[in-house]
Amino acid sequence: MYGLEAINANNGWAISVVGVSIVFSGLVMLSLVISQLHKVLALWENPSKIKALFKIKQPEDQSDKLQEKEIADQAIFTESQKEVVKQFGLLIRTMEDHFSLPRLLHLAQISDLKNPHSTLNNLLETKIIIPDGSGFFTWEKETFDKAIL
Amino acid sequence: MDVLFIEFYHNTGFYLWDYRYLIMIVVGLVFVYLGIAKDYEPLLLVPIGFGILMGNIPVFQGLGLSIYEDNSVLHYLYFGVTQGIYPPLIFLGIGAMTDFSTLLARPILMLLGAAAQTGIFITFLGALALGFAPNEASSIGIIGGADGPTAIFLTAKLAPHLIGPIAVAAYSYMALVPVIQPPIMRLLTSRKERLIRMEEPREVTKREKIIFPIVAFLLCCFLAPAALPLLGMLCFGNLLKEAVVTERLAQTARNSLIDTATILLGITVGASTQGDIFLVPSSIGIFALGALSFSIATASGVLFAKFMNLFLKIKINPLLGAAGVSAVPDSARVVQMVGQKEDPTNFLLMHAMAPNVSGVIGSAIAAGVLWSLMAS
Numbered sequence: 001m002y003g004l005e006a007i008n009a010n011n012g013w014a015i016s017v018v019g020v021s022i023v024f025s026g027l028v029m030l031s032l033v034i035s036q037l038h039k040v041l042a043l044w045e046n047p048s049k050i051k052a053l054f055k056i057k058q059p060e061d062q063s064d065k066l067q068e069k070e071i072a073d074q075a076i077f078t079e080s081q082k083e084v085v086k087q088f089g090l091l092i093r094t095m096e097d098h099f100s101l102p103r104l105l106h107l108a109q110i111s112d113l114k115n116p117h118s119t120l121n122n123l124l125e126t127k128i129i130i131p132d133g134s135g136f137f138t139w140e141k142e143t144f145d146k147a148i149l
Numbered sequence: 150m151d152v153l154f155i156e157f158y159h160n161t162g163f164y165l166w167d168y169r170y171l172i173m174i175v176v177g178l179v180f181v182y183l184g185i186a187k188d189y190e191p192l193l194l195v196p197i198g199f200g201i202l203m204g205n206i207p208v209f210q211g212l213g214l215s216i217y218e219d220n221s222v223l224h225y226l227y228f229g230v231t232q233g234i235y236p237p238l239i240f241l242g243i244g245a246m247t248d249f250s251t252l253l254a255r256p257i258l259m260l261l262g263a264a265a266q267t268g269i270f271i272t273f274l275g276a277l278a279l280g281f282a283p284n285e286a287s288s289i290g291i292i293g294g295a296d297g298p299t300a301i302f303l304t305a306k307l308a309p310h311l312i313g314p315i316a317v318a319a320y321s322y323m324a325l326v327p328v329i330q331p332p333i334m335r336l337l338t339s340r341k342e343r344l345i346r347m348e349e350p351r352e353v354t355k356r357e358k359i360i361f362p363i364v365a366f367l368l369c370c371f372l373a374p375a376a377l378p379l380l381g382m383l384c385f386g387n388l389l390k391e392a393v394v395t396e397r398l399a400q401t402a403r404n405s406l407i408d409t410a411t412i413l414l415g416i417t418v419g420a421s422t423q424g425d426i427f428l429v430p431s432s433i434g435i436f437a438l439g440a441l442s443f444s445i446a447t448a449s450g451v452l453f454a455k456f457m458n459l460f461l462k463i464k465i466n467p468l469l470g471a472a473g474v475s476a477v478p479d480s481a482r483v484v485q486m487v488g489q490k491e492d493p494t495n496f497l498l499m500h501a502m503a504p505n506v507s508g509v510i511g512s513a514i515a516a517g518v519l520w521s522l523m524a525s
Contacts, residue, residue, distance in 0.1 A: 002280045010286075012277045015522055016270035022518045023511050026372045027263040030365055030510070031256035034357075037364070038253075041356050097354060 045097065045138065077122070082148050084119045085128070087111070089144060098136035101129075165207035169424030177201030177419065183324065190324035190479070193297065196412055197320055200419015216420045227417040230312060233305040235414040236298035237382040242407025243298075243477065243509065244362070244386020245399045251503040253357050254350030257457075258469065258500070262507025264453030265473025266515045268293030268446025273519070276438050281431075284308050287519040289435055292319045293442030294512030295326070295474035301418065302379060303516040307523055314432040316418040318439035326479040327486070329440070330447050334471050334487050337451045342458075343491045345466040347500040355391070362387040369514055375524075376517025380510065446474045450504065465500075472501040475508030 001009055043049050077085060091107050092099060101120070108116035123129040128144045129137050158164055180198025184191040203223070204216055213220040216227050229235040252259060273290035281289060288304040288311055300319040304312050322329065335343075366384035370377050389399040421427075450470030458464045468488050472480045481501035488497040 003278050006280060007274055007277045010277050010283045012274050012283075012286075015283070015519075016274055019270045019273075019515060019518045019522065020267055022373060023266045023515050024260075024263045026369050026514045027259050027507060027511055029372070030368050031259040031507075033364055033368060034253055034259075034361060035256040037357055037360060038351075038354065041354065041360075097356070 045132075077148065080114070081119065081122070084114050085123065085144070085148050087113050088119060088123060089139065089148075092139045098132050098134070098138055100135075101137055104137075160209055162207045165209060167207065167424060169428045170205045170207050171424075173201055173205040173422055173424040173427060176422075177205065180321075180419075189327075190320065192411060193320050193415055194324055196415025197317065197419040200416040201317075201422050202419075203416065204420030204423050215423065216417065217423065217426070223417060223420050226413055227421060229410075229413055230301060230316075230417050230421070231305050231309055233302045233378065235410045236302035236305075237378045238410040239298040239407055239414065240379050240513075241382040241386040241402045242404075242410070244383040244388075245390045245402035245407075247383075247387055247390075247477070247506055247509075248502070249358065249361055249387065249506055250353045251350055251499055252506055253353045253361055255500070255503055257461075258465070258503035259507040259510075260457065261450050261454055261470045261473040261504035262475070262509075262511040263473075264470065265446045265450035265475075265504070265508055266294065266511045267449040268442050268444075268474070269512070269515050269519075271445050271449075272438050272442035275441060276434075279434055279438070281434070282308075284523050285311055287523055288315055289438050290442060291315075291512070291516055291519065292322065292435075292439040293446040293474070294508070294515060295319070295323055295443060295446065295476040295480065296509060296512045297323055298414075299379060299475075299512050299516045301414065303520060306520055311431075311435065312418065313421040313423075313427050314435045315439075317422055317427075318436050320418075321436075322439055322443045323476045323479065326474075326476045327483050329443055330471050330474075330480060330483045331487050333444055333447045334451055334468055334483075337448060338455070338467050340491060342455070342467050343488060344495065345464050346492075346495055347466055347469075347497065348463055350499070355393075358391040359388070362391065365510065369510060373514045373517035373521070375521040376513045379513040379516065383509065383513065443474065447471045447480075450474065466495075466497060468497060469501050469504055472503075472505040473508045473511070475505065475512045477505050477509060478502065480508075481505040 007013060088104070088108060091104065091111060095104065095107075105116055105120060108120070113119070120129075126143065126147055128140055128147060130140055132138050177198045177200075180194045180201060183189045184194030184198060208214040210218065215221060216223040218224055269290045272293050273286050276286035276289040277283065284307040288300070288308040291300045291303045292315060294300065297316065297319045301312060301316050304315045362384035366380055369380050386399070386402050389395045389402060450473030451467050452470065454465055454467035454470035458467065466488065468484045472484045474480050481498055484501035485496070485498035488495050
């Protein structure tokens with residue numbers, strides 16, 4: 001048996017359509033999952049963001065406002081300080097997402113960055129670097145963008 | 150004494166030879182030449198080519214020399230092919246070598262890997278139309294996946310008598326990627342399309358890379374469980390690589406293990422192409438359909454990339470579609486080469502690796518689907 005007759009007799013059309021559909025479904029599903037993977041991981045790494053998603057907006061408290069102002073005041077860096085902070089950012093990109101503070105300080109010192117101790121202190125105060133609760137620290141890109149860029 | 154000489158002469162290849170053995174010896178020599186002199190897939194073509202020479206020395210039955218004799222050494226080594234053992238080991242090594250970063254950075258390119266698998270199913274129809282049985286047609290169609298181990302694995306399960314021609318066709322076309330693909334790519338794209346530059350991919354974290362093989366394995370194998378031996382090993386190999394703590398195992402998988410499996414697979418597949426068994430009309434049909442399958446797979450990927458561009462705000466270079474066939478990394482290199490002919494400052498290799506590795510996953514799923522459909 002040859003030609004279309006052979007294809008029909010062996011259910012060829014259906015097998016091909018089903019086969020192509022399954023391959024596409026599998027890879028579409030996988031691409032959808034991995035396109036969201038980094039977002040899920042970002043939430044996992046910063047549980048505060050998950051809480052923020054479910055947090056009901058409270059009327060703004062005066063003390064919160066004062067605290068925000070304090071952070072904003074602290075976040076004012078001079079141009080030269082901003083440069084150093086950017087260099088710290090570059091150093092952190094070479095490290096793991098959760099990095100150790102002494103290691104960062106050591107890298108800053110051997111890289112000859114200006115005033116590494118005070119800059120690190122400023123980064124902690126302005127919450128550009130925050131503790132992850134397990135002895136390591138993470139880089140808050142959004143806070144950095146607001147304060148420096 | 151004369152009788153002894155005559156008896157001995159009757160056992161030599163000079164007496165037992167047949168023109169078909171001679172043709173295959175020439176084919177073997179061409180493979181070795183292409184591998185060594187032209188550098189076309191030497192790691193595959195040299196073992197297969199030499200295997201063809203080994204398989205086509207005329208021997209008399211009963212001494213346990215031919216690969217098809219139960220008590221021969223080659224037959225025992227061939228067991229890894231007929232039982233589908235070597236292909237998953239090769240996939241383990243491929244997994245331990247592959248970096249999925251570009252795929253993770255731009256998951257949409259995965260669709261190109263899916264589109265290129267259309268060639269498998271179109272060729273399946275073509276093989277049915279030419280009178281091949283459905284299990285044989287499935288094995289022939291998988292050549293379009295441009296993935297030697299997958300083609301051998303599926304053929305071992307569905308049509309073991311066709312392993313020789315299918316393996317030789319699959320590896321020949323894989324080696325000929327730089328010859329087959331560029332004309333199709335140029336024919337289906339305009340110069341303007343070939344000049345499209347791709348956006349820089351985002352940075353991918355280590356955690357994403359570690360989680361990916363686990364998610365990919367679970368998702369794909371729940372969907373197509375028959376792909377488990379291939380995808381399981383591919384993803385496991387990749388996990389070994391990305392986990393860092395298992396670097397020693399990853400090293401073994403991507404060096405000595407894959408090399409051993411490739412040598413054994415190459416030499417035995419080559420030896421299985423014994424002239425009297427290999428040179429039959431169906432082999433010619435398989436070669437013709439294999440070329441068709443490969444060309445359709447390339448064209449499907451390119452055309453699907455153009456189709457995607459109708460909906461995408463930031464266009465993708467349609468040449469990337471050709472990398473959807475899973476000849477890793479050759480088809481990605483071809484994309485780079487064709488792209489750079491138009492614009493030497495356009496670097497597409499990194500981007501082409503995304504559809505290329507998704508093609509590996511896609512062809513493994515396609516093999517799993519065909520296996521389970523044929524088994525049922």
